[in-house]
Amino acid sequence: MVIYTVGLQTEDLDGEARSHLAKLAEATGGRAFVIHDASELVAVYSRIEAELRSQYLLAYAPDKPAPAGDKRFRRVSVSVDKRGASVRTIPGYTP
Numbered sequence: 561m562v563i564y565t566v567g568l569q570t571e572d573l574d575g576e577a578r579s580h581l582a583k584l585a586e587a588t589g590g591r592a593f594v595i596h597d598a599s600e601l602v603a604v605y606s607r608i609e610a611e612l613r614s615q616y617l618l619a620y621a622p623d624k625p626a627p628a629g630d631k632r633f634r635r636v637s638v639s640v641d642k643r644g645a646s647v648r649t650i651p652g653y654t655p
Contacts, residue, residue, distance in 0.1 A: 562615075563588040564608050569596045589650045626655040 565581040567573050573594070582592040591611070593604045618638065626632075635652040 561588060562590045562612075564590040565592045566601070566604055567592070567594045568598075569594050587651065589648055591648070630655065 563585055565585045567578060567581050578592070578594060581594075584590075585592040591608075593607075595601065595604060631654055633652050633654050636649055638647045638649045640647055
């Protein structure tokens with residue numbers, strides 16, 4: 561599940577809170593947004609909609625299943641060979 565976070569910049573939204581929002585979004589392949597006014601929500605929602613409409617789903621199945629009890633974290637790396645294209649994905653998974 562991809563999570564997009566939106567924080568309203570106030571005195572209470574400090575660097576630590578912004579960092580938590582960013583980490584949550586990045587861990588799921590989403591993105592964090594910080595706005596200063598509710599009027600910015602339309603633009604943020606438009607960006608999120610555009611991203612969701614241009615997503616691809618990639619699936620991976622290993623040749624051999626993980627040994628029983630092996631719960632080590634596996635890193636994921638995806639790249640594209642197209643000028644101007646970018647990739648955002650989860651950092652990895654645990655079987």
